[in-house]
Amino acid sequence: MRKVAIVGIGQTPVREHWQSNLRDLAVSALRDAMDDAGVETLDGVTVGNMLSGALSDQEHLGSLIVDYAGLDGVEGMKIEAACGSGGAAVRMAVKAVASGLMDTVGVVAVEKLTEYSGNHSTAALATAADADYETNMGLSFVGINALLMRRYMHEYGYEKRDFAVFPVNAHANAVHNPHAMFHFQIDEKTYSASKPVADPVSLLDASPIADGAAAVIVVAEEDVEKYKGMPISILACEVGTDTLALDNRKNPLWLRGVERSVKKAYHVAGVTPKDISLFEAHDAFSIMTALSLEASGFAEAGEALRFAEKTGVGINGGLPLSTMGGLKGRGHPVGATGVYQVVEAITQLRGEAPSPIQIPRPRYAMTQNVGGSGATVITSILTCLNK
Amino acid sequence: MRKVAIVGIGQTPVREHWQSNLRDLAVSALRDAMDDAGVETLDGVTVGNMLSGALSDQEHLGSLIVDYAGLDGVEGMKIEAACGSGGAAVRMAVKAVASGLMDTVGVVAVEKLTEYSGNHSTAALATAADADYETNMGLSFVGINALLMRRYMHEYGYEKRDFAVFPVNAHANAVHNPHAMFHFQIDEKTYSASKPVADPVSLLDASPIADGAAAVIVVAEEDVEKYKGMPISILACEVGTDTLALDNRKNPLWLRGVERSVKKAYHVAGVTPKDISLFEAHDAFSIMTALSLEASGFAEAGEALRFAEKTGVGINGGLPLSTMGGLKGRGHPVGATGVYQVVEAITQLRGEAPSPIQIPRPRYAMTQNVGGSGATVITSILTCLNK
Numbered sequence: 001m002r003k004v005a006i007v008g009i010g011q012t013p014v015r016e017h018w019q020s021n022l023r024d025l026a027v028s029a030l031r032d033a034m035d036d037a038g039v040e041t042l043d044g045v046t047v048g049n050m051l052s053g054a055l056s057d058q059e060h061l062g063s064l065i066v067d068y069a070g071l072d073g074v075e076g077m078k079i080e081a082a083c084g085s086g087g088a089a090v091r092m093a094v095k096a097v098a099s100g101l102m103d104t105v106g107v108v109a110v111e112k113l114t115e116y117s118g119n120h121s122t123a124a125l126a127t128a129a130d131a132d133y134e135t136n137m138g139l140s141f142v143g144i145n146a147l148l149m150r151r152y153m154h155e156y157g158y159e160k161r162d163f164a165v166f167p168v169n170a171h172a173n174a175v176h177n178p179h180a181m182f183h184f185q186i187d188e189k190t191y192s193a194s195k196p197v198a199d200p201v202s203l204l205d206a207s208p209i210a211d212g213a214a215a216v217i218v219v220a221e222e223d224v225e226k227y228k229g230m231p232i233s234i235l236a237c238e239v240g241t242d243t244l245a246l247d248n249r250k251n252p253l254w255l256r257g258v259e260r261s262v263k264k265a266y267h268v269a270g271v272t273p274k275d276i277s278l279f280e281a282h283d284a285f286s287i288m289t290a291l292s293l294e295a296s297g298f299a300e301a302g303e304a305l306r307f308a309e310k311t312g313v314g315i316n317g318g319l320p321l322s323t324m325g326g327l328k329g330r331g332h333p334v335g336a337t338g339v340y341q342v343v344e345a346i347t348q349l350r351g352e353a354p355s356p357i358q359i360p361r362p363r364y365a366m367t368q369n370v371g372g373s374g375a376t377v378i379t380s381i382l383t384c385l386n387k
Numbered sequence: 388m389r390k391v392a393i394v395g396i397g398q399t400p401v402r403e404h405w406q407s408n409l410r411d412l413a414v415s416a417l418r419d420a421m422d423d424a425g426v427e428t429l430d431g432v433t434v435g436n437m438l439s440g441a442l443s444d445q446e447h448l449g450s451l452i453v454d455y456a457g458l459d460g461v462e463g464m465k466i467e468a469a470c471g472s473g474g475a476a477v478r479m480a481v482k483a484v485a486s487g488l489m490d491t492v493g494v495v496a497v498e499k500l501t502e503y504s505g506n507h508s509t510a511a512l513a514t515a516a517d518a519d520y521e522t523n524m525g526l527s528f529v530g531i532n533a534l535l536m537r538r539y540m541h542e543y544g545y546e547k548r549d550f551a552v553f554p555v556n557a558h559a560n561a562v563h564n565p566h567a568m569f570h571f572q573i574d575e576k577t578y579s580a581s582k583p584v585a586d587p588v589s590l591l592d593a594s595p596i597a598d599g600a601a602a603v604i605v606v607a608e609e610d611v612e613k614y615k616g617m618p619i620s621i622l623a624c625e626v627g628t629d630t631l632a633l634d635n636r637k638n639p640l641w642l643r644g645v646e647r648s649v650k651k652a653y654h655v656a657g658v659t660p661k662d663i664s665l666f667e668a669h670d671a672f673s674i675m676t677a678l679s680l681e682a683s684g685f686a687e688a689g690e691a692l693r694f695a696e697k698t699g700v701g702i703n704g705g706l707p708l709s710t711m712g713g714l715k716g717r718g719h720p721v722g723a724t725g726v727y728q729v730v731e732a733i734t735q736l737r738g739e740a741p742s743p744i745q746i747p748r749p750r751y752a753m754t755q756n757v758g759g760s761g762a763t764v765i766t767s768i769l770t771c772l773n774k
Contacts, residue, residue: 001486001487001488021519023519044626050446051440051446053438053440053441053511053514054440054441056518057510057513057514057518057522057523058514058517058518058519059437059438059467059469059514059515060467060468060469060514060515060516060631060758060759060762060763061467062467062468062475062628062763063468063628063629063630063631063644063758063759063762063763064517064631064762066628067628067629067630067631067635067762073627073628073629073643073644073647074628075478075626075627075628076628076763077466077467077468077475077478077479077626077763078466078467078468079464079465079466079467080446080447080448080449080464080465080466080467081447081449081450081464081465082446082447088449088464091462091464092464092479092482094488095479095482095483095486095488096482096486098486098487098488099388099482099483099485099486099487100388100485100486101388101481101482101485123444124440126444127440127444127445127446127447128446128447129447130445130451131443131444131445132408132410132445135444136444239431239462239464240460240462241449241450241453241454241460241461241462241463242450242454242460243450243454244447244450244451244454248454256460257450257460260460371447371450372447372450375447375450375451375454376447376449376450376463376464
């Protein structure tokens with residue numbers, strides 16, 4: 001089994017891209033990553049995407065994107081794992097290179113959500129939940145997160161304002177990321193005044209739907225000198241799963257998918273939570289950040305909010321989170337998010353983040369991409385190759 | 388890189404399964420394959436499916452199916468490549484095992500199409516074509532195949548009745564396959580009297596949409612003695628792609644995706660077309676069978692129909708096709724078809740086909756799963772492990 005590394009990254013800004021279609025966004029990010037790596041062609045492409053069929057009447061993205069990227073005849077496949085599609089596409093590329101079947105694999109994750117009415121997008125997104133036992137009862141993803149947040153407050157005695165720490169940090173960092181969707185700061189007061197979407201989830205708890213594409217080039221570690229881009233080693237890219245429906249879980253406040261995924265990742269990478277220099281968590285909703293911190297071993301059950309205040313989650317804190325804005329500040333182009341996280345972790349490890357949000361000498365960066373309310377979790381641990 | 392083999396197969400009958408939902412069908416086939424292999428758990432599952440989002444309001448099938456199959460926490464991912472989704476899922480499992488990251492991987496491909504109005508299914512299936520340049524102009528897949536068939540007849544001087552050889556053979560074989568959808572014979576007269584769907588494509592040129600699931604268990608060749616099922620070696624499982632839109636192809640009658648895929652497969656397997664004992668072609672439409680035979684190297688351009696008559700495509704012919712009924716006779720549960728083909732090829736290699744349709748001592752079986760009108764092609768070459 002060959003060790004794998006990433007030698008190229010690319011991304012479009014996260015926006016409402018009304019002037020660009022799905023293929024344009026994907027090709028732009030992929031070609032940027034290829035330029036960064038200094039490659040003219042690829043052995044294969046894995047495409048992460050959730051909703052091209054529902055919202056753009058376009059399935060079959062694998063072959064479409066390789067064709068439009070000028071990679072005539074190359075293998076291209078779409079991988080779907082709801083909001084975890086991007087991370088899943090990275091995982092598939094790791095397998096392709098580790099096997100020796102391919103040497104240079106592009107991963108591009110793309111989503112286009114904003115050209116449609118809110119109801120249409122919300123219904124499409126709800127296909128990540130259990131259609132027979134959740135969605136058909138009228139439950140949307142905001143609703144699922146409202147149930148979890150309410151339960152968390154009830155069980156552990158938190159107030160709504162205690163969650164402010166995550167979105168406030170995300171927006172503070174996003175301001176400095178030119179690819180981020182939101183470039184405005186918020187504070188605890190703005191957060192508390194934010195309108196409810198599904199009580200207790202308010203607008204500033206929820207990441208915005210968005211359009212965008214991000215890409216990386218995965219190669220064998222033994223070959224990195226052949227490529228131009230600064231190589232970053234993928235020490236681990238591990239998957240854990242759980243039930244889709246919340247009501248099938250013994251304890252809905254404990255994300256077993258996260259626990260399974262990180263345990264494997266720490267083991268394979270040979271690190272512990274204390275070694276992590278920055279954590280790109282899946283902060284689709286404030287409650288998800290809290291639950292992820294706990295199941296990832298950073299805080300005890302029910303302690304995530306106190307942990308965040310005490311340890312500090314800012315750029316100079318004990319555990320920097322959402323360093324380029326996270327899903328909340330950078331935006332959440334659903335199936336593309338997992339690759340944005342990896343691109344951002346690599347930007348930090350390379351030392352290429354804008355100075356106010358560059359983590360000083362990061363060693364291990366961890367990304368965690370979550371599909372549904374924790375049913376598919378992909379945790380990656382990355383480091384510079386020669387450290 | 389490890390060599391890979393299949394040690395378990397499972398399938399549901401291909402039917403209008405109005406009483407079973409997507410997860411039931413998938414779990415049934417997967418558990419049957421696991422029983423055949425004699426395994427209690429799996430390291431991972433790849434799910435082939437195209438239209439669960441559009442037709443069952445359910446994405447995120449990977450985690451859903453592993454959960455309902457009793458594989459708590461196991462990695463599950465959905466792969467989508469239009470009608471090539473099943474073959475693509477096999478390809479992904481091959482990578483997972485070849486890499487050494489996983490030892491025992493389940494592939495299950497599932498589709499549920501028949502509970503919806505014809506228009507809804509036709510629109511959903513059209514997402515396999517180019518949405519911006521084909522579908523939005525009103526072109527459906529029947530229309531695409533009608534254009535190809537008319538052009539073929541014009542270029543090479545064939546009559547409509549010359550295509551009868553493929554559907555007549557498919558139905559003759561399907562009669563003996565208990566899992567097939569159609570259990571009635573047709574002849575040249577029935578074929579010629581068949582009503583037009585999109586002239587010159589008539590009803591008996593077009594494979595029926597259907598529900599079903601098929602599964603295989605992929606393992607390392609070095610480990611096959613650990614499993615119960617008779618092992619079949621995957622000598623090759625190779626992908627070729629082409630443009631989605633027909634109008635981007637230099638010669639629409641030459642399937643470059645097929646040519647690319649088979650060339651790699653023959654090379655990797657070390658065989659030539661003459662070595663193939665049976666060919667499970669993607670006979671979604673009669674014209675696709677003809678074009679596939681040509682681009683696969685069995686017949687010269689424009690010669691497929693004469694080749695079929697001369698060589699014989701029946702069970703005792705020179706190149707048996709659609710030996711268990713093919714897409715035309717067994718039925719075409721879109722994203723599941725590629726795995727049905729592999730299950731059927733293995734049934735033949737194991738000598739387990741019902742006697743009237745068992746190929747005598749087959750050596751190399753070839754399956755070819757096609758997404759769209761040739762934009763994604765996965766060709767596999769299989770043989771018994773100890774021959």
